[in-house]
Amino acid sequence: MIIGRSAVVGKEGAVKAVDPSRNEQIEPAFGLASTAELEKTCTLAEQAFDTYRETTPEQRAKFLETIADRIMDLGTTLIERAMQETGLPQARLEGERGRTCNQLRLFAKVVRDGRYLSATLDSALPDRAPAPRPDLRLRKIGLGPVAVFGASNFPLAFSVAGGDTASALAAGCPVVVKAHSAHLGTSELVAKAVQQAAIECDMPEGVFSMLIGAGQTIGQNLVAHPAIKAVGFTGSRAGGVALMKTAAARPEPIPVYAEMSSINPVFLLEGALTSNEKLAQQFADSATLGAGQFCTNPGLLIAIESPALDKFIAGAKEALAAKGAATMLTPGIHSAYNTGVAKLSKVEGVKLIGQGKTSEVPCGAVAGLYETSGENFLARPELEDEIFGPTSLLIRCRNEAELVAVAEHVEGQLTAAVHATGADIAVAKKLLPTLERKAGRILFNGFGTGVEVAHAMVHGGPFPSTSDSRSTSVGASAIDRFLRPVCYQDVPAELLPAALADGNPLAVPRVVNGELVLK
Amino acid sequence: MIIGRSAVVGKEGAVKAVDPSRNEQIEPAFGLASTAELEKTCTLAEQAFDTYRETTPEQRAKFLETIADRIMDLGTTLIERAMQETGLPQARLEGERGRTCNQLRLFAKVVRDGRYLSATLDSALPDRAPAPRPDLRLRKIGLGPVAVFGASNFPLAFSVAGGDTASALAAGCPVVVKAHSAHLGTSELVAKAVQQAAIECDMPEGVFSMLIGAGQTIGQNLVAHPAIKAVGFTGSRAGGVALMKTAAARPEPIPVYAEMSSINPVFLLEGALTSNEKLAQQFADSATLGAGQFCTNPGLLIAIESPALDKFIAGAKEALAAKGAATMLTPGIHSAYNTGVAKLSKVEGVKLIGQGKTSEVPCGAVAGLYETSGENFLARPELEDEIFGPTSLLIRCRNEAELVAVAEHVEGQLTAAVHATGADIAVAKKLLPTLERKAGRILFNGFGTGVEVAHAMVHGGPFPSTSDSRSTSVGASAIDRFLRPVCYQDVPAELLPAALADGNPLAVPRVVNGELVLK
Structure with missing residues (x-):
């Protein structure tokens, strides 16, 4: 573990990472944190806050850039360990490393730019009647130390030095990461890089720490600790809701930014079904990307019955049949995926359209596409349960009204996609107000997988896609989550x-x- | 009640307002809402949302300005009824009416200006390698229908058409107000003015409604209703926390902006105590303003022992002795005030410094100033309990370290004030980082009473002063509470x-x- 400037081996038992492609443990063992170590970590973070938040923009920006440099310095050691721990291919992990470093550099720019401060000044009006106006000046400051829970599906870009950490550090908040047990070695390497950058940049001890804990105890205790003032989490709905409950039950409740569960509805309108020959292939590619383990994976397709839809279905069946089984992140995720698929396949009125190749690897996910009627979907809330992995459900609607009813029926989403041509604009226009209420990002003629790190990105959305629809966890605005305004009068x-x-x-x-x- | 375009008399029993200056009921009786009426109101608000949020900025600004005009049209009828119901004097209520209309007009400007939209565009980069960048555009939209709970202590500026309503309507959110039982007649008059403005400006039915309910049932049901997407509340800590719990327990949790409890520490540094002859009088004036019923009332004074402090104490005793007992807002608030004062006076180590004149009116509040040692304050958390009314507690510290320890010890606050001269700058500088963490507004050489409606105002702060330190309920930024970002891709x-x-x-x-x- 990294506790301030120390490297610590926890003594409360030990765990090892698992190579999902072989379903075998990997060396070394990682020691688990005690309550005393948690306490020490949180105290260091609390003590660092006042010093860290008053570093200059240039110092903080340089710190973020140095973290990126030190991560790149890890070279192939990092990529190889991440491949072993996650089963993700080299190119994907190299891409993700680039994204991680770009995020850190984007937030360095955000800090230098200073818009996030919301600096606002109202001049004194000493002669105003009946009462003078005082001099009022507002800026935003960090909330305080932030607990970050890494995601299994982005071992670099949404883990130890991922988007939550980068935006919290940019906001002037010390960070305490709870390492994800699925990639402990990767986490340790990155945490050391952050620690090294903190030392080089002369940041206060406690600006960054990383704890390792088995099960949920250390995580829950971290969120309950009085020094922690906000939480960033990416993971399951159950995990996120548990942290929300803990945070709300504290003597001082704190905000939780949990990015949880989304099935990302994709509306296939008739014009697009008719004219886009590649649509079925594009869908199959998106659905199986990263073994379907993207938050923005297209879990739900919605279309009105037509010959063009039947053609799409035939094409999707064929495209999926060519997809090999890809290794999932952990044996637990793989097992949950198979359980979810089995449950879906047994729901009345649900039938299989097509599947990918049978698995030849221990944690291989077989892709699948199922279908059901609009009527059945509207009647059975369990059909909305997210299946984390490469399985999607197509909703066959009788008419436009049923299509809109399905859109209105779904829970909050990270993304909603519409495939449409000029001929579909009238239907798309009817859908749009509903999609604005349901999703954080609305996209046309594409799939949600691939989340651009940009100024205008929203990776967020109404519950249960996140715990706080007012925020995004990707893009420049992610910094706003960790800030609060302070007014200075006279x-x-x-x-x-x-x-x-x-x-x-x-x-x-x-x-x-x-x-x-x-x- | 005002339900969309109808005026409805509830049939679930009836209540009357009370004139606190005579402790007598006032005619007429107001009928209470049934569950069916609540349901109808929420459904109307939900149906209005898509239409209302897409009105043009000019239409929405005009609506807000028309509300202000219609409130002014109520003339003396409004002021007279409010005086009867609250015991507040005419000049104060006329001032508050002006503030209410200024707030509505400020938010009209905010809507026309459009900064609140956070419009952000990232151009497509079709030729970027390895993958093209899509066209990304972000704007903020309203969260959905907002439930507003009026405050007893600002029957106009923080009630039916007060800051919460004005900022929510500006954000494009329909509003359902639960009228405060302390000023039902005032609420009805203002609600009719808003309804009239909505009709004149051709706003969708359901953009505004006002319900009346006894006890907490209708309020809790309103917050639990699936159509409601955010809550604005000003009132007690118990009331705010109850709404936070209800909101967090919904299938879809929603944000609650509750402005609750603050004792507003005032640090009296030695230079200021020595040189400002008027300080004791200024304190007594602030502490008794509006019968001490301001959220920003100076409930806590903190100073280091010195001859100048003794002189201040003598002056404060004299200034308070000249203060007459002012009528409190309701018999319930008056009774809670007396209970709070009695409890404080019995705490070990607390002694009375001085009091105002004995009450000659039914709900008159006698002002008071007590003192205790820094050591005693740090040891007894109950000394931090807010006493809503004109009683303050002075903490006599032995030295600078104890003064800073007291600052670090207090809970979250709306305001923290420092009285200081040039000679005190070093101590003030030590205090500042703590005050930034504890309070939403830091002011020098003044008292927190009097909250300017301005762009740089923050009327918010860490828990328990509010439920969400990221927000302000006064000033232009109050609109941000009711918005969420949506990204439009391609x-x-x-x-x-x-x-x-x-x-x-x-x-x-x-x-x-x-x-x-x-x-």
Whole structure:
């Protein structure tokens, strides 16, 4: 474990990572954290907060960039260990490493740019009647130490130095990561890189730590600790809801940003079904990408009956049949996938359309596509349960009204996709207000897999896709999750933070007396 | 009650308002809402949402301004009824009416300005390798229908058409108000004004409704209703926490913005105690303003022992002795105040410094100032309990370290004030990081009473002062509470919302490829 500037081997038992492609444990063993180690970690984070949040934008940006550099320095050691622990292929992991470093560098830019501060100034009006107006200045500061729970499906980009960590550090919040048990070695390598960067950049001890704990105890205790002021989590609905409950039950409740469960409805409108010959192949490619283990995997297809739909179904069957079984992240995920598929296949009114190749590897996921009627889907809430992996359900609707009813029926989603041509615009227009209420991202003529790290990205959405629809966990706005506003009224110039000082020494955009001023 | 375009008399029993200055009921009786009426109201709000949120900025701004006009049209009828129901004086209520209308007009400006949309565009990069970047555009939309619970202490500015309602309507969210039982007649008059404005401005039915219910049942049911997507509340800690629990226990949890409990520490540093002759009088004026019934009332004074402090205490005793007993808002609040004061006076180590004049009116609050040692305060958490009314507790610290320890010990606050001169800057500088973590607003050489409606205002703070430190309930940023981001990826031009269209037809500030562009 990494606790501040120390490397610590926990003494509360030990665990090993598992190679899912062989279903065998990998060396070495990792020691588990005690309550005392948790306490020490949280105290260090708390003590670091005031110093860390007042580092200059340049210091914080440089720290983020140095983390990226130190991760790249890990070279093939990191990629090889991640391959072993996750069963993900080399190219995917190299791509993910690039994304991780790009995220860190994006947040360095966000910190230098200073828009996130929401600097706002209202001048004093000493002569105003009946009462003078004081001098008011607002900036945002970090919430405090943030607990980050890594995701199994993005061992780099949503784990130890992933989006949650990068955005929390950018916001000026110390971070305590709970390592995901599915990739402990990968986590240790990255945590050491972050620690190294913190030392090089002279950051306060406690700005970053990483704990290892078996089961849920350390995680729940971390969220319950008074020093922790916010939580970032990517994982299952059950896991996220458990953390939400713990956070809400604290003497001081804290925000939880849990990205959980989404089946990402894809609406296949008739024009697109008719004109896009590649649609079935595109669907099969998206559904099986990363063994279907993307948060934005297309779990639900919705279309109105037509000859074009029948053609799509035939094409999807053929495209899936060519897909080999890919190794899933862990034996547990693989087993849950098979249970989910078995349950779906037994629901009345659900029939199999087509499947991928049978598995020849221990944790191989066989892709599948099932179908049911709109009527049946609307009547059976269990058909909305997420199956984490490469299985999708097609809803065959009788007419446009039923298609819209299905859209209105689904729970909150990360993404909703519409495949449409000009001929479909009228139907798409009817769908749009519903999709805006249901999803964080609406996309046309594409699939949700592939989440761009950009300024305009939203990787979030209404419950249960996340615990907080007001936020995104990917993209520049992810920093907003870890900030709160503070107003300074008639504060003497020598005590004002630089972002609010006269003359705007940090050259940040500010709203002055209601008008946005760029510098 | 106002349910959409209808005026409805509830049939589930009836209640009357009470004149606290005479402790007598006032005519007429108000009928209470049934479950069916609640259901109808929420359904209307839900149905109005898609239409209302897509009204143009100009239409929505005009609606807010028309509400302000219709409230002014109520003239003395409104002021007289509010005086009867609250015991507050005419000048205060006229001032509060002005503030209420200014808030509505401020949010009209906010809507026209369009910064709240956070419009963000990332251009497509079709030739990027290895994968092209799609066209991404982000705007914020309303969360959905908002339940607003009026405050007893601001019968106009934080009630039916107060800050929560104004900011939610500005965000594009329909509003369902639960009227505060302390000012039912005032609420009815204002609700009719809002209804009239909605009809005049051709807003969808259901954009605004107001229910009346006894006890907590209708309120809890309102927060639990699936159509409601956020809650605005100003009131007691117990009331706010109860709504937080209900909201968190829903199948789909929703955000609650509860502004609850704050004792607003005021640090009196030695330089200020020595040089500001008027400080004791300023304190007494602030502590008794509005019978001490402000959220930002100075409930806690903290100072280091010194001759200047003794002089302040003598002055405060004298200034309080001249203060008459003012009528509190309700017999219940008056009775809770007396209970709180009695409890405080019996805590070991607490002694009375001075009191105001004895009450000659039924619900008159006698002002009071007590003192205790820093050591005693740090040892007894019950000394932090808010006493809603004109009683304050002075903490006499032995030294600077104890002063800082007291600052670190207090719970989250709406405001923290520091009285300081140049000679105190070093101590103030030590206090500042703690105050930033504890309070939403830090003010120098003033008292928190008097909350400016401005762009840079923060009326919020860490728990228990509010349920969500990321937000403010006063000022332009209050609109952010009711918004969530939606990303549009490769959405055809004819389906894009105007805020994100090419050419920026709404002329709103937008972030384009990471750069802020004003128009």
